[in-house]
Structure formats: structure tokens, C-alpha cells
Amino acid sequence: QKEVEQNSGPLSVPEGAIASLNCTYSDRVSQSFFWYRQYSGKSPELIMSIYSNGDKEDGRFTAQLNKASQYVSLLIRDSQPSDSATYLCAFSAGGNNRLAFGKGNQVVVIP
Amino acid sequence: SAVISQKPSRDICQRGTSLTIQCQVDSQVTMMFWYRQQPGQSLTLIATANQGSEATYESGFVIDKFPISRPNLTFSTLTVSNMSPEDSSIYLCSVAGTSEDNEQFFGPGTRLTVL
Numbered sequence: 001q002k003e004v005e006q007n008s009g010p011l012s013v014p015e016g017a018i019a020s021l022n023c024t025y026s027d028r029v030s031q032s033f034f035w036y037r038q039y040s041g042k043s044p045e046l047i048m049s050i051y052s053n054g055d056k057e058d059g060r061f062t063a064q065l066n067k068a069s070q071y072v073s074l075l076i077r078d079s080q081p082s083d084s085a086t087y088l089c090a091f092s093a094g095g096n097n098r099l100a101f102g103k104g105n106q107v108v109v110i111p
Numbered sequence: 112s113a114v115i116s117q118k119p120s121r122d123i124c125q126r127g128t129s130l131t132i133q134c135q136v137d138s139q140v141t142m143m144f145w146y147r148q149q150p151g152q153s154l155t156l157i158a159t160a161n162q163g164s165e166a167t168y169e170s171g172f173v174i175d176k177f178p179i180s181r182p183n184l185t186f187s188t189l190t191v192s193n194m195s196p197e198d199s200s201i202y203l204c205s206v207a208g209t210s211e212d213n214e215q216f217f218g219p220g221t222r223l224t225v226l
Contacts (some may be wrong), residue, residue: 032212032213034214034215036217042220043203043219044203044217045217046215046216049212049214051212088153088154090154097142097144097213097215098144099144099154099156099215100156101153101154101155104153
């Protein structure tokens with residue numbers, strides 16, 4: 001049974017539009033949720049962390065967490081070509097900060 | 112956040128040999144981890160590197176294949192032993208404990224190709 005599910009297909013959005021990414025998880029006791037951005041050939045970069053239900057905004061990024069429905073989402077407002085990357089969601093899969101990652105969503109922002 | 116470096120950044124190795132990857136952090140960190148990212152795949156946790164004791168391995172990974180050391184709070188090594196082409200991957204170390212929320216940050220990775 002997979003722990004983390006992300007939409008598999010690449011997401012193409014025009015520049016200036018909103019990119020919406022979703023992630024579901026299976027572990028009900030998870031407390032910490034993260035979104036990472038990974039450019040091709042680079043290591044993952046943490047862009048958002050969220051721990052409680054609701055929305056968390058940081059610049060053009062908004063993370064939304066719904067623990068009852070076991071999903072976390074990421075919105076990228078005013079998408080820029082520099083946002084073109086793979087976005088990975090992750091959650092703590094137990095004690096000691098161990099993270100389980102989704103397969104990632106590729107986002108392509110079209111100028 | 113902490114500055115994390117890895118050596119080597121990439122290597123090409125022959126099957127049957129071993130490679131040791133180093134991870135250095137510029138400040139003391141509570142937790143260090145080793146991940147693998149195979150081509151086109153997401154990240155898979157190999158083990159948690161425990162300072163002063165044996166690493167904690169995830170299901171499917173064993174100490175004989177991936178011995179890990181962590182002699183202090185700023186340094187860890189991962190060895191990939193008796194390599195085969197299936198070990199070709201990016202190996203990443205990460206650290207946690209540098210922020211209040213225990214967020215996890217990644218090093219630049221080591222790209223390993225086994226011929």
C-alpha cells in the first residue's frame with residue numbers, strides 16, 4: 001500500500017496562472033507535511049511546511065492541509081517560468097523525522 | 112539553514128567495487144539521513160544515521176550493503192558496497208534539527224553510475 005499519492009501527470013500552466021497540486025497520504029498519525037521543489041539535476045529544496053489544518057501562505061505559495069480527508073495541496077499563484085520543476089510532497093512517517101515522499105508532480109509554466 | 116556538502120558530487124564505478132560518500136554539515140545537527148533517488152523516481156529513505164551508534168535501516172536496506180558511519184554531529188558517510196548497475200542512482204544526505212520545526216534539508220547529492 002502506497003503511503004503517499006500524487007497526481008502523476010505533468011501539469012502545464014500558462015505564465016501568470018495558478019498551479020494546483022494535490023497529495024494524499026495514508027498514515028493517520030502523520031503530523032508534519034512538506035512540499036519540496038526539485039529542479040532537474042538538483043537536490044530537493046524545501047518550500048513549505050505545514051502542521052495544522054487550514055492554509056499557510058508564503059509569498060506566491062499556499063499550502064492547504066486537511067487531516068480528516070488526509071490530503072495536502074500546494075497552490076502556486078502567478079506562476080513564473082522559474083517555477084517549472086518537479087514538486088514533491090512528503091510527510092513524517094513515524095518518529096525521528098523519517099519522511100515518506102510522493103512520486104512528484106512535474107510543473108511546466110508556459111511563457 | 113545549515114550548509115550541507117557532499118563528496119564526491121559524482122562518480123563512475125566498476126561493478127563489484129565500493130564507494131564511500133561523505134556528508135558534511137557546517138553546524139551540529141540532531142538528525143542525519145541517507146536517501147536514494149533512482150532515475151525518474153522519487154526519494155527513498157535508506158537509513159537514519161545515528162551519532163555514536165549503529166544506523167537504523169529501512170525495510171529493504173541492510174548494513175552489509177550500505178554501511179553508514181556518523182562519528183559526530185556534523186559528519187556522516189554512506190558506503191555502497193559490492194556495486195551493481197542497479198545501484199546507479201543519486202544518493203542524498205539530509206539533516207534535521209536546525210530549525211524549531213525540525214524541517215529536513217538536503218545536500219547537493221552524489222550521482223553514482225555503476226558500469
